[in-house]
Amino acid sequence: MNLTIILGALELGGIFAIMSLGLYMSYKILNLPDLTVDGSFTLGCAVSAVFTAHSFPYMSLIFAFIAGTLAGIVTGILTTKFKIMPLLAGILTMTGLYSINLAVMGDKPNVSLLGCSTIFTPFDSFDPYHKLLLIGFFVLLICLFLYYFLRTQLGLALRACGDNEDMVRASSIDTDKMKILGLAIANGFVALAGAIYTQHQMFSDISNGTGTMVIGLASIIVGLTFIKKDKISYQLFAVVFGAIFYRFILTIALQLGLPSGYLKLLSAVLVVLAIASTNITRRKRKC
Amino acid sequence: MLELQDISVIFNERTVNEKKALSSVNFQLQKGDFVTIIGSNGAGKSTLFQVISGAVLAKTGKIILNGKDLTSLPEYKRSRFIGRLFQDPLKGTAPSMTIEENLSLASQRGKHFSLKLFSHKHKQEMIDALKSLDLGLENRLEAKVGTLSGGQRQALTLLMATYVTPELLLLDEHTAALDPKTAQKVLSLSSKLIEKHQITTLMITHNMEDALKYGNKTFIMKDGHIIAYLEGETRQKMTVDELIHLYSTSTQDYNDKILLR
Numbered sequence: 001m002n003l004t005i006i007l008g009a010l011e012l013g014g015i016f017a018i019m020s021l022g023l024y025m026s027y028k029i030l031n032l033p034d035l036t037v038d039g040s041f042t043l044g045c046a047v048s049a050v051f052t053a054h055s056f057p058y059m060s061l062i063f064a065f066i067a068g069t070l071a072g073i074v075t076g077i078l079t080t081k082f083k084i085m086p087l088l089a090g091i092l093t094m095t096g097l098y099s100i101n102l103a104v105m106g107d108k109p110n111v112s113l114l115g116c117s118t119i120f121t122p123f124d125s126f127d128p129y130h131k132l133l134l135i136g137f138f139v140l141l142i143c144l145f146l147y148y149f150l151r152t153q154l155g156l157a158l159r160a161c162g163d164n165e166d167m168v169r170a171s172s173i174d175t176d177k178m179k180i181l182g183l184a185i186a187n188g189f190v191a192l193a194g195a196i197y198t199q200h201q202m203f204s205d206i207s208n209g210t211g212t213m214v215i216g217l218a219s220i221i222v223g224l225t226f227i228k229k230d231k232i233s234y235q236l237f238a239v240v241f242g243a244i245f246y247r248f249i250l251t252i253a254l255q256l257g258l259p260s261g262y263l264k265l266l267s268a269v270l271v272v273l274a275i276a277s278t279n280i281t282r283r284k285r286k287c
Numbered sequence: 288m289l290e291l292q293d294i295s296v297i298f299n300e301r302t303v304n305e306k307k308a309l310s311s312v313n314f315q316l317q318k319g320d321f322v323t324i325i326g327s328n329g330a331g332k333s334t335l336f337q338v339i340s341g342a343v344l345a346k347t348g349k350i351i352l353n354g355k356d357l358t359s360l361p362e363y364k365r366s367r368f369i370g371r372l373f374q375d376p377l378k379g380t381a382p383s384m385t386i387e388e389n390l391s392l393a394s395q396r397g398k399h400f401s402l403k404l405f406s407h408k409h410k411q412e413m414i415d416a417l418k419s420l421d422l423g424l425e426n427r428l429e430a431k432v433g434t435l436s437g438g439q440r441q442a443l444t445l446l447m448a449t450y451v452t453p454e455l456l457l458l459d460e461h462t463a464a465l466d467p468k469t470a471q472k473v474l475s476l477s478s479k480l481i482e483k484h485q486i487t488t489l490m491i492t493h494n495m496e497d498a499l500k501y502g503n504k505t506f507i508m509k510d511g512h513i514i515a516y517l518e519g520e521t522r523q524k525m526t527v528d529e530l531i532h533l534y535s536t537s538t539q540d541y542n543d544k545i546l547l548r
């Protein structure tokens with residue numbers, strides 16, 4: 001492995017860490033399996049591609065985040081107000097987003113950004129580290145935000161909501177609002193990751209988001225298998241670590257000659273292995 | 288003051304499983320009243336609590352608490368005024384959060400959940416409150432609630448439900464899942480807190496002795512109706528055996544458990 005490959009893995013690891021931090025909000029904090037992410041990641045890609053093509057790369061991040069937030073709100077309303085199962089609600093939003101993403105990209109399945117300036121362009125002088133530095137900065141920023149937010153009164157209520165909804169309602173907190181808020185933030189970060197991903201790849205594709213949920217799950221589960229601590233700070237670190245670790249496994253697999261089409265299968269197998277291993281050790285301990 | 292006017296609840300309306308769980312229930316309580324409720328399984332006791340707390344909506348009637356019409360208020364808003372405990376000690380607390388975090392949430396009841404950082408500034412207050420439980424929890428603020436015993440969790444839930452004094456407290460067989468000794472402890476703790484804060488309380492119990500020992504009124508329920516109201520002198524003079532006799536004849540429930548006590 002040479003430096004370019006290692007840097008590439010770290011960069012992608014960082015981008016998917018942002019996505020996984022979003023998924024951590026829904027999957028771990030709220031205890032909601034949210035499949036919206038497959039659509040909201042692509043939504044971030046699409047919004048980012050359009051804005052970057054019109055030379056607003058930084059603005060694209062803000063709009064991608066907002067778009068993702070809206071997607072999360074839709075899923076949140078479907079589950080809380082219309083009482084649709086969270087899994088199905090996510091699938092419905094994701095399915096609807098396919099058409100919206102296509103429309104955002106001007107009814108084309110992919111958009112190339114070759115020749116456009118991106119969020120990375122102003123830092124070209126630090127080449128080849130500029131991308132990693134900027135991505136690392138975003139990861140740090142989001143970790144700090146979540147670290148703060150999850151320890152506020154509101155964050156506490158959100159965490160309790162994933163732990164025991166009855167108790168939260170008994171504390172006169174509107175659990176519907178909490179879920180919608182959590183899903184909004186989660187999908188906002190997922191879309192932001194998509195936006196950065198698109199500018200990193202200089203390319204947006206309608207199928208970019210396929211398997212996002214599985215990648216995020218893999219990162220969270222792998223990270224939390226290595227770092228078994230309950231403190232928020234450790235957990236956030238674990239998610240970032242997991243995302244990067246996971247990316248390295250994929251990179252190594254590619255280097256060993258695995259055709260890239262098999263990456264999704266590898267992702268799925270990894271998640272199965274990680275979950276199975278924790279479940280089996282738990283069962284052993286019980287006996 | 289709590290007032291229920293003509294409250295009915297129907298589950299699964301217009302299906303083969305239609306069930307009228309409450310039929311036109313009426314009563315009025317004064318502030319500080321402590322009512323014990325007995326009745327056979329399926330009499331509608333829990334449903335009565337659910338309709339008061341907003342977990343189910345009334346088909347007909349009105350619920351008024353201290354002048355506020357609660358009838359169409361959502362559950363989470365009613366819980367500003369109403370504290371609740373269930374039979375299941377796991378229901379009232381968040382297991383993967385610490386005692387301090389749980390109490391902190393309870394102490395925010397009815398207030399706004401802000402973006403202020405969670406702080407330890409109420410630690411001393413919490414320690415004092417936990418001391419009153421006399422379960423040694425005051426040294427374990429940082430412990431995950433999931434690591435506590437059922438009795439400890441139920442006592443903590445009781446503390447949380449009364450941390451911000453509620454206008455009404457609903458206790459649904461809240462000691463039934465505990466061992467007898469712990470049950471008595473939690474029960475006497477409940478009555479101490481209720482007396483201290485003069486909280487209007489409804490308590491469902493299966494224990495006839497407790498039904499007479501605690502509170503100042505007793506309701507007997509059957510098939511969605513309150514079939515007997517005991518209070519004042521009648522209740523004071525009543526022995527446990529007389530209550531059992533009244534209960535069995537009026538509900539036709541000759542349950543061994545109740546007869547043997």
Ligand SMILES: Nc1ncnc2c1ncn2[C@@H]1O[C@H](COP(=O)(O)OP(=O)(O)O)[C@@H](O)[C@H]1O
Binds near residue numbers: 334335
């Ligand atoms: N959610 C529900 N759906 C349908 N039927 C219910 C529901 N909750 C309670 N019931 C029925 O209503 C009746 C009263 O139940 P409940 O109030 O729980 O009785 P209890 O006095 O034992 O607490 C029972 O026949 C019960 O089966």
Ligand SMILES: [Mg+2]
Binds near residue numbers: 333
């Ligand atoms: Mg019951």
